[in-house]
Amino acid sequence: MRISFHLNIDSCSKRMVIITKTTTMERIGCFLLLITTGLCSKEWYRINSTCFQTSQTKVDQITAVKLCQERGAILHSIKNDAEFKALAPFVSEPYYFVSAKKNLSVFKWSDGRNCCPPSWWSSGEPQEGDNCVLIYQNYIYGYSCAKPMYFLCSKTAxxxxxxxxxxxxxxxxxxxxxxxxxxxxxxxxxxxxxxxxxxxxxxxxxxxxxxxxxxxxxxxxxxxxxxxxxxxxxxxxx
Incomplete structure (x- = not known):
């Protein structure tokens, strides 16, 4: 999938408190730490017995896996069609990494299951060179694992x-x-x-x-x- 990006700073930065008597470089470092750790995230929400959290920062897929782990969670693997449909309202904007990655010619979830039913893929997806998967509204899309994107964490409630x-x-x-x-x-x-x-x-x-x-x-x-x-x-x- 090909996506065009526009530079923006989301409302997450409004939560940062800068302590007085810090140097400019210290403030910049604090801001970068805040962004790279993904601390400015939405609250957890629950579907049945699973909790979900969507990030408000963009990272590559490997970093997304680590950040989910730091929150006591995993980069989400969609369990079944019912859960896929239930997730749609929570991933209506923007796109989010899930755990599926290309293994040879097949996309697989991190738990080893094959991904995904043809009905889940958006038209024309995945494209050549796509090796990771994004979820957006009612479909999934192929994407490069190395490119930054938001991500979806999950854990058992x-x-x-x-x-x-x-x-x-x-x-x-x-x-x-x-x-x-x-x-x-x-x-x-x-x-x-x-x-x-x-x-x-x-x-x-x-x-x-x-x-x-x-x-x-x-x-x-x-x-x-x-x-x-x-x-x-x-x-x-x-």
Whole structure:
């Protein structure tokens, strides 16, 4: 892909505070450090259990990988078509490096998977000489790994199990696991963690209650139990 650039300094520089009694060269050094470390970044945002952060500085792809690592993240590898579509609103402007690189004649993600479905590529992409990949709106584009561009970092979201009142509980979406009393020696949190998509459970002592597929009368019985506890997984991005 060929992109024309115009010199500009983004609003990121407005966040820099210059301490008085510094020399001109010191101030220039501070500014360069700020830009090259990519510290002026947008806040993390979350899609399901993954946190994303878009940079506001342009670097080559190798540097992008290092800067993501310094933030406790990775240069993002798109997992599937659903995630690709969900990312579109967050990468509507401008272009961002993702982790895919050309390996011989095939583009591969950093985790070794092949990239990418033909429907993801913009028309005419990739072009001869392109060895990295950018994401922009609803498409990906080939690009040179050595040329500066913004980049997309990702990491697994942090979470905690939060006790909620039964009247505030999301009953229709209750996951539950309903294994056995004491869940074979594991806590209900551990059991739910081992079941993909399980973000909610109820328990009586350490009995994990599966309510999702039970009859309404069973739900009413559980609601009436004075010692029942309802938990929900609350995700967050630091």
């Amino acid at each position: 942090d979470y905690k199990w939060t006790l909620v009142k039964w009247e505030n509980y999301n009953w229709p979406d209750l996951c539950g696991v309903g294994i056995m009393p004491n869940a074979d020696g594991r806590s209900c949190e551990e059991v739910c963690d081992s079941h993909p998509g399980c973000d909610q459970f109820a328990k009586i002592s350490n009995l994990c209650i599966n309510i999702r597929n039970d009859a309404p009368i069973d739900k009413c019985i559980v609601r009436m139990r004075p010692n029942v506890e309802f938990y929900e997984r609350i995700f967050g991005c630091e």
